[in-house]
Amino acid sequence: MRILEGDQIIMRIFVNEGDKIHGKALYHEIVDVLRNEKAAGATVVRAIAGFGADTKLHTASLLTLSKDLPIIIEVIDTEENISKMRPKVEEIIGDGMITLEKVHVAKYTKKQ
Amino acid sequence: MRILEGDQIIMRIFVNEGDKIHGKALYHEIVDVLRNEKAAGATVVRAIAGFGADTKLHTASLLTLSKDLPIIIEVIDTEENISKMRPKVEEIIGDGMITLEKVHVAKYTKKQ
Amino acid sequence: MRILEGDQIIMRIFVNEGDKIHGKALYHEIVDVLRNEKAAGATVVRAIAGFGADTKLHTASLLTLSKDLPIIIEVIDTEENISKMRPKVEEIIGDGMITLEKVHVAKYTKKQ
Numbered sequence: 001m002r003i004l005e006g007d008q009i010i011m012r013i014f015v016n017e018g019d020k021i022h023g024k025a026l027y028h029e030i031v032d033v034l035r036n037e038k039a040a041g042a043t044v045v046r047a048i049a050g051f052g053a054d055t056k057l058h059t060a061s062l063l064t065l066s067k068d069l070p071i072i073i074e075v076i077d078t079e080e081n082i083s084k085m086r087p088k089v090e091e092i093i094g095d096g097m098i099t100l101e102k103v104h105v106a107k108y109t110k111k112q
Numbered sequence: 113m114r115i116l117e118g119d120q121i122i123m124r125i126f127v128n129e130g131d132k133i134h135g136k137a138l139y140h141e142i143v144d145v146l147r148n149e150k151a152a153g154a155t156v157v158r159a160i161a162g163f164g165a166d167t168k169l170h171t172a173s174l175l176t177l178s179k180d181l182p183i184i185i186e187v188i189d190t191e192e193n194i195s196k197m198r199p200k201v202e203e204i205i206g207d208g209m210i211t212l213e214k215v216h217v218a219k220y221t222k223k224q
Numbered sequence: 225m226r227i228l229e230g231d232q233i234i235m236r237i238f239v240n241e242g243d244k245i246h247g248k249a250l251y252h253e254i255v256d257v258l259r260n261e262k263a264a265g266a267t268v269v270r271a272i273a274g275f276g277a278d279t280k281l282h283t284a285s286l287l288t289l290s291k292d293l294p295i296i297i298e299v300i301d302t303e304e305n306i307s308k309m310r311p312k313v314e315e316i317i318g319d320g321m322i323t324l325e326k327v328h329v330a331k332y333t334k335k336q
Binding site for chain 1: 214
């Protein structure tokens with residue numbers, strides 16, 4: 001069982017839902033990269049609105065079901081593992097943003 | 113009125129939507145525990161995909177409406193209160209992850 | 225092109241989806257204020273449940289489609305810019321909460 005408790009890093013990756021790479025949703029590709037790299041875990045959240053450096057507003061409504069909403073992929077892992085994963089993500093994200101924050105993992109349990 | 117402004121703690125609890133305790137959704141039970149403990153506030157976000165230590169991917173689509181998506185429960189409170197609440201949450205979460213981060217509460221107002 | 229890489233601040237603003245200002249959704253107004261202030265970017269996430277200082281629980285289900293769910297607006301920018309934006313947001317949010325956290329922006333790219 002992997003131990004993750006202690007002081008670790010949160011890497012957050014911001015892309016748009018409509019971003020593609022080789023005809024595949026970019027955020028799916030990022031999740032696949034993170035799994036291949038054996039990230040301790042990842043969580044993908046879809047925003048309901050947002051704007052980036054271009055100040056173009058992306059919004060969702062029940063009627064439009066916009067496909068270009070912001071997507072936030074969050075990974076919590078050791079500093080060492082994040083350092084290994086980050087260049088592989090940077091290589092593919094194009095316009096996205098990557099942020100790093102300190103986090104203390106108080107409990108991390110895995111189904112046996 | 114409760115004062116929360118200043119340097120506080122964010123506790124984030126990661127579980128799956130399908131996790132149950134005594135036949136009840138685990139994340140509902142956690143929210144109830146936090147309310148009983150008089151947490152300053154809590155916010156529950158449902159992710160659209162994610163994987164944990166088991167690397168099994170959980171995803172949602174409009175068609176499948178998966179019931180095992182990651183759920184993130186976030187509580188912001190004083191270090192003292194978080195320390196009191198944490199063991200009560202740890203007791204019930206089983207497989208989940210708990211993280212702690214520092215946060216500065218710049219404004220916290222309550223309806224009178 | 226704007227440079228954002230380095231140590232910056234995340235400001236998070238917590239309001240309710242049903243909050244109004246001058247007949248307009250408060251969170252829309254906040255996003256407009258942030259765009260007028262030329263924030264580097266903002267992301268708006270809708271929670272599925274939450275409670276605040278009043279301990280009243282807000283929840284969503286497919287059947288009820290509650291309109292008073294918590295909304296989290298997150299802005300990442302320089303300390304200087306956040307300091308300029310914060311009072312303009314505080315002025316309009318009424319009951320909301322504002323938090324500040326440190327973040328390291330590892331990559332920020334803008335479409336040319």
